[in-house]
Amino acid sequence: MPSPFPGMDPYLEQHSLWPDVHQSLITYSRDALQAHLRPRYHARIGERLYVIPPQRPIYPDVTVTRRQPVSTPPKTSHRSVLTADRPVMIVAPADPVREPFIEILDLTQGGRVVTVIEVLSPANKTPGDTHDIYRRKQEEVLASDVHLVEIDLLRQGVHTVAVPALYLTPYQPWHSIVCVSRATNREQFEVYMCTMRQRLPRIAIPLQAPDPDVVLDLQAVFERCYEYGAYDDLIDYRAHPEIKLSPEDAAWVDEHLRQQGLRP
Template sequence: MATLEPVTVPLAFDDLDEIRERWIEIKRLPDRSLVTVIEILSPTNKTGSGRIEYLEKRKQWIRQPVNVVEIDLLLGGHRLPMRGLLPTGDYYAFVSRSNRRPNCDVYAWSIRRELPAIPIPLSIPDPDVLLDLRAVFAQTYDGAPYGESINYSAPLDLPLASEDRAWAEQQARAGAMEPRAGT
């Protein structure tokens, strides 16, 4: 049987290294007009050229009569630019209602608190709906092999105060995997 040795050649894919970002859009029927955008910030959204691209996309949303909800469950990277000081917290949800700009409701919480439910604004006069982040995180965790693929006994390399890092490591080692962002 004749065999050949392969020659390795890179693929001609311009976007091979491109990371595709996803977000959720809530639209009004029957005209499918955009009502609310929900974005869970990724590391790409928070650093480098990806941050610049994200902030441009964000600016386009905010210039429209669209509600924008941004959820930041990452300790690293830059926070979203705001005109005022952010409340103290490890994690944030930013709810920018189209009818209340330039103001934005900011929800902040520490690593030691459960993930909250946050309001998702719809078109006026429709009431907000609550997005239960804890339930979403739990369902995602339970539906994927994180328990087998993550070494919960390893030291955490997170930008936390030493007492918060020790607490998070203890939670991981104890197997008390209550759904919390970043642990």
């Protein structure tokens, strides 16, 4: 069945589902763009690989100490033999994290990257190493002659897209945001905002001048993700979503799902 929500489904933010949703959004966005880009341009999926070492405590079952044998006469110094305190063993294995994104290449210029499209993940929006790595990559693109498109469908996490949060305050409330930064004017941002009560936007994806933008229908991509992912098999809409909703949104979700016949 299709998603019961007109736009972004808040139930898809649960940690067990989002990695699959994220990968599908990247893949189907690439597919949706490809036919409109050829023959000059080509959309491909790139991948960032970085290592975030998790810390896992392991408590040893046996403490090994070395004492002087009993048969050995005590030394005249009468110093006591010390036993080391029991340590906590920390194992920090190299844990590679792979993060996909879309690049649009200009084939007439040797495959030069003209546009980068990012779909943000919870890791990008959670303060820490992964967030810092994403922001550094964001800064690199903004300092280049490459267009940047950031798609953030997640309610949770800190503000991460390029447009400063201060300038978005007058447009509250919104739950999903898309930010387009054109290389030709970094001081201007094209921003699409919507709540879960609205369809996801159709986004203008910039290319090389004087070529016109191509349009990515994010709602159509999302619906394809939901259908092919069969997420309704994995979601219990009778329960509350994993993410926290405001009282107003929770009441709307409850009434909406009742109207859809998904709650008693």
